[in-house]
Amino acid sequence: MATSAQKQASAARRETNRARGNARGYERVRARPIYPGRRYKINRRCISQLLLLAPGADAAELANFIGYCLGDSAAKTGVQVHASLWMSNHHHTDVTDPDANIAPFKQQLHSLVARGRNSQLGRNDSLWSGDRACDTRRPTDDESLMDLVYTLTNPVKAGLVKWSRQWPGFTTMGWRFGETRTFKRPSWFFDASGTMPEEVSLTLVRPAIFLELDDDELYAKLMAAVREREREIHRDMRRRGRRFMGLQKLAKQRWNSAPQTVAERFTVAPKHAGDSKRAVLAEIERDREWERQYAAARALLLAGEPAVFPAGTYWLRRFAGVEVAARAP
Known part of the structure; x- marks a missing residue:
């Protein structure tokens, strides 16, 4: 309260x-300009902060479902995914929108995930919060890189797992730029005789930052920044006397529970963010x-x-x- x-x-x-x-x-x-070629950090949270996307005991099944929806939405709209991580009650996804299709991309992605997850949980209510989506843009390469770091280290920052690679839900942590992974159509939701493909591929696209570096060098720079951020969080956790939740407790999270925090209300959802005012x-x-x-x-x-x-x-x-x-x- x-x-x-x-x-x-x-x-x-x-x-x-x-x-x-x-x-x-x-x-x-209320409209916002949508230009081709813009980079965005997409954030969306579940209604009432419920843990509707908690990995639970079937984390691999949920990760495959989200990867399938993300890959299909990206393929149909041409949106390029640079990083994505789905927490228990929200997600962070960093993209570039070459053809100004960010609106249909988000609509399809969030619609597929909501309908499929509700079907899986036996719900018939809204899955996503009605708050206006918070899609921010960063003006510099360093800030764009740190956006990727923030996305990948979010479970560590929340005190759930000690290392980003341990997150059991959907994450692109460990994917190299240019790497493609395949996700199978979930039989429990999509009709085998429908229009959805049997398999969907998702390629992690390198963002247009630090152009003087090749893909491997940029990946190494990103991973070094991720490790440094993880160590910062570890130091802060020790200073506050906190422990990480761990995988066993994560598997027991109930989808109808929520964090005991009060979200700030009546704030302005940022469209732009950066160190340079x-x-x-x-x-x-x-x-x-x-x-x-x-x-x-x-x-x-x-x-x-x-x-x-x-x-x-x-x-x-x-x-x-x-x-x-x-x-x-």
Whole structure:
């Protein structure tokens, strides 16, 4: 249960967000620009933080199912996967979107996982939280590398396993860039006579960072950063007198339980993150300029006048056939 101080802090943030919106100067725009070639860190959590993706005693079966869904979604949309790790109640997946298909990629991936997991657990309720997805972008190579490190070491950071390679759920830890792995169609969910393929392959694609390094050198750099991060977490755990949960306790996790923590509410889901405040602010200002152009074009469209939407407009271009500018602002 939230404390009085947490409720007051949430109310203060809510008031700040409302004031920011009133000072915007144009109608609120919920759409986000989607440009080809962007890199994203996708994060999505389960409803009420329930452990609906807990590996349990059949960790290999769940890992195969998630790998199958991830590989099929990536193949159908052209999205390139750089790292992915599925925790008990959320996942982190780092991708590049060459063809501006991030929206259908996420829709298919999350839909397949939700329906299949509900079928496996005998549920018929929502699996994913209704909170707006948090897909952040990083401006530099070093920060993009650390995003991969964060993804792969998440079970260690959470105090579940001592080493990232021990995580029993789905993870790309240990995959080399360019490595392809195959996942079989789960017979307990997909119809053998349906359209889903019998096997799906997923290739771990190297992100376009540190171009002076070859694939093996970049992999070695990533693994060195992972080891260093693991050691940092170990030192912090010893300092706080904490122990790792371990595989035996992990196997006993119940899907209908949840961590005893209170999630912060009414916060702004970040779209950009980075060590350089100037670079982040520049990205935010570009987004605001895009929103201004989008709002102006929408007002013209609703008034029945010719309107040209800014480059990066996705839904109205795909489903309403509006005219879109050729170049991004």
